[in-house]
Amino acid sequence: MAKEKPPALDIKSYPTHHVITQPNPLRKVLQRIDEKELDDPVARAEQALAGLSGEFKNWMVVEADRLSAAHAVVIKEGFTETNSEELFRAAHDIKGDAATFGYPSAAAAAESLCRIIEHAPDLDKVPADLITHHIQAVQAIVHDHTKLDSVKIASELSRRLRKVADEYLVHVNRDRPEHLDAIMAPSIVPGD
């Protein structure tokens, strides 16, 4: 598909801008079909994803260990730019992946940690326990995930961590309105 010559552009020019339209180069991949021929690619993909789910626990352990390792480096060397970035990246990956892997509470705890790293004016002044509790929460959620009674506890743990983290962030950003707006803004991701 991509090897074909790109179609000619139609360019309309105006005083402040150009509007550029090209015939849809991907039109050829749209196929007209009878209703009876219609399969369900989304259902097929969900099934394939379910087939992968046996690996999710291991993947989650790897992600949680990466987070703990990044935190250990911070404890040893402090919040250098590189260390902060790696801690954020590890937490951010968990925030994005964990719900897909079946660990939504770990995603929530990781998101809370991301917010601290992103919005705290001085990471060296963040109470060490606040960060440690987030790391420990992620580890606990991942390792105790199979226990039936732990799901509710995990959810409550993440909720409380987020509450404490938000209170801290609101307090330390009281004179930084742009951060305060971002902290208070609702997430665009629909809730569970």
Place this chain on the structure above:
Amino acid sequence: MYRIDFNKLRFLLCDDNPHMRRILRTLLHSFGAREAYEAEDGATALEMYTHYVPDIVITDWSMPIFDGLELTQMIRQPESKGNPYAPIIMLTGHSEKRRVTVARDAGVTEFLAKPISAKGLYQRILNVVANPRPFIKTKTYFGPDRRRNTNGAYIGPERRVGAPAEVLQQPSLLDKARSPI
């Protein structure tokens, strides 16, 4: 009815997380795609973009070397030798409104907030295949038309003049990002 013939599409996937790349690859293959090239950082992705000329780019935001936003800005260079018009779907854990706006202003075509779902990804791909938007070039922007509603009261610095507002009836990038599908 229409369906997408995925095996005619070439994808470039860019995410530093190997687990997420595996998820994406699995989803695309089960949709029917056969060509999906993978990069784990923005610099490699840009090289692969030039080399493989993908039809659709799916990129994470946070990545080493340069991130998905910078990758988008480098692809959206109107004078570049490569194809600056390829649809770019940003798949990211960033889930704040201002991030959607920044991504839009960099030239991202679609925004998909993690956690990823098969339905959400399919819907974004269907949209870029079936409903491509014209590109707009101004002094400060080159990318898909960002205007999705008319606002006659708008008097900001990027107010376009000289053409009637042609509005594509599509939900805003933010609304789409908010939607799980």
